[in-house]
Amino acid sequence: MTGQVITHRHDDYLRDLLQRAGLRATRQRLGLAELIFGRGERHLTAEELYGEAIQAGMRLSQTTVYNTLHQFTEAGLLREILADPRRIYFDTNVDPHHHFLDEDTGEMEDIPMDSVSVMGLPTPPAGKMIEGVDVIVRVRRPDTH
Amino acid sequence: MTGQVITHRHDDYLRDLLQRAGLRATRQRLGLAELIFGRGERHLTAEELYGEAIQAGMRLSQTTVYNTLHQFTEAGLLREILADPRRIYFDTNVDPHHHFLDEDTGEMEDIPMDSVSVMGLPTPPAGKMIEGVDVIVRVRRPDTH
């Protein structure tokens, strides 16, 4: 009883993903990879992922969730988003793109990169190069103050 | 011995600032206001400000620093920046503008608003209005990985 249904084909795909990232295909990592990558584009925090895993019947610790998220990020499978000062969001979309941040709920939503353009950036401080540009569009219900 | 030099004129200015914000001119708030607003544009965290205050010989608690930063923010004298998921930055520049974030040092620097333009933003999710747009340009030394 693994707490989830994974086809052989899908399982192989995830094992491959982990192997190419130089990570062993452990029960915990396979389960988390399934949750992270098996449901389309996602923005999630460590807490949320841990909650989903427990609800899916997986047996693992918070530590492993944090470890796994960081390992996936280092491997380029996930990307950290700088948006909420209270927690780290991980994004399954690792291509350059921007975000809506819902200030009422804390939820994030992708804005496709190619629809947005940022112009007129000044040259960066001396001796520094631009690593990336994040655009965060903060939205809320009109009646909220 | 107050740990700092404040002219009568400057002290009056800060008292006025606090009064207009509906805040009593306490010793702690005057001292912090001096540090925050007496040195031009600044980006600071609660920790940094507390450190500066202690070094300047002020007697106050971390609690008061947090309280004061939030009160100043509510009064529109400061602005919170969403940039680093590990801490809250407060900016003395409350006009719309964007930021460089130095990933090596954690330092921030302003980018004047009028030099940057963001085009092609999609319409926000249904029932939501755009509160603001934050552009964070992440920079680092070229050799860092």
Next chain:
DNA sequence: GTGTTTGCAAAGTGTTTGCAATTTA
């Protein structure tokens, strides 16, 4: 078998809160 991974428990960081004592207007 051997190096990797897990997960507990503890510590760490940055922030908030309850409340009695102090201070300001």
Next chain:
DNA sequence: TAAATTGCAAACACTTTGCAAACAC
């Protein structure tokens, strides 16, 4: 003196770390 403010201590939320046991290859 009444109301606002301070600051201690404790709680909090989220994250990281040390290390022995368990596991994957």
